[in-house]
Amino acid sequence: xxxxxxxxxxxxxxxxxxxxxxxxxxxxxxxxxxxxxxxxxxxxxxxxxxxxxxxxxxxxxxxxxxxxxxxxxxxxxxxxxxxxxxxxxxxxxxxxxxxxxxxxxxxxxxxxxxxxxxxxxxxxxxxxxxxxxxxxxxxxxxxxxxxxxxxxxxxxxxxxxxxxxxxxxxxxxxxxxxxxxxxxxxxxxxxxxxxxxxxxxxxxxxxxxxxxxxxxxxxxxxxx
Numbered sequence: 507x508x509x510x511x512x513x514x515x516x517x518x519x520x521x522x523x524x525x526x527x528x529x530x531x532x533x534x535x536x537x538x539x540x541x542x543x544x545x546x547x548x549x550x551x552x553x554x555x556x557x558x559x560x561x562x563x564x565x566x567x568x569x570x571x572x573x574x575x576x577x578x579x580x581x582x583x584x585x586x587x588x589x590x591x592x593x594x595x596x597x598x599x600x601x602x603x604x605x606x607x608x609x610x611x612x613x614x615x616x617x618x619x620x621x622x623x624x625x626x627x628x629x630x631x632x633x634x635x636x637x638x639x640x641x642x643x644x645x646x647x648x649x650x651x652x653x654x655x656x657x658x659x660x661x662x663x664x665x666x667x668x669x670x671x672x673x674x675x676x677x678x679x680x681x682x683x684x685x686x687x688x689x690x691x692x693x694x695x696x697x698x699x700x701x702x703x704x705x706x707x708x709x710x711x712x713x714x715x716x717x718x719x720x721x722x723x724x725x726x727x728x729x730x
Contacts, residue, residue, distance in 0.1 A: 508572040509570070509573075510572065510573045510574060511641070512634050512641050513575070514577065514631055514643070514646075515619055515627075517647060518565070519558075519578070519606060519609045522554055523605045524546070525549060526553070527545075527546060548604075554605045554609060558612050562576075564660075565644050568658070575641070577621075577630045578614070578621060579622055579626075579627050580624070583623070586624075628647055631650060632653055635655065642657055643655070644658045645659070646661045652676050654668055654670040654673045674708050675704060675711070678700070678711045678714075678715050681719075682695050682699065682703070683695060683696055692718060692719070693722070703718070
């Protein structure tokens with residue numbers, strides 16, 4: 507059976523633009539004076555392009571894919587979510603890495619990557635996964651690795667499997683606790699509280715979280 511790799515190129519670009527480590531002349535690498543961090547020199551545009559090809563080729567080879575579909579961040583990716591929550595992802599740097607466009611254009615023009623316009627890259631990948639048989643995700647993002655299925659973590663070079671129950675438990679926990687993307691959950695409710703209330707069968711989790719929201723905010727939130 508042929509298998510299709512669905513690759514999250516956003517994380518790949520960050521790896522491609524990382525600087526070059528500096529040899530110390532003794533078989534190691536130069537570090538800061540406190541020895542805690544490596545020192546780097548900035549890559550040239552040519553080196554960045556070469557890294558794009560090398561890293562993507564490595565990923566596709568390691569996971570033994572027969573074919574691939576690539577997605578990379580496009581425009582207006584969080585416009586709809588900002589309309590609902592103006593603080594969504596505003597805790598992150600909005601500046602893209604240097605050479606982002608260089609990498610994006612290269613992946614689109616040489617490798618046939620798709621720009622995820624109007625939605626986030628991980629959403630585009632997950633939609634694709636649900637509609638392309640025998641497909642799997644190649645990513646390092648914990649949200650994607652937590653979705654149902656077996657996925658290739660290309661950085662650790664391991665297969666990661668998550669069940670539907672694990673995916674839904676994560677979703678409803680995030681609804682209670684909130685997420686790192688500035689998505690607000692229930693006030694003063696943490697993971698221990700979420701674990702204590704999500705003890706029943708997964709079929710009841712949706713109802714439980716709905717009731718918590720109604721009791722907290724005192725309004726009919728509509729169907730969930």
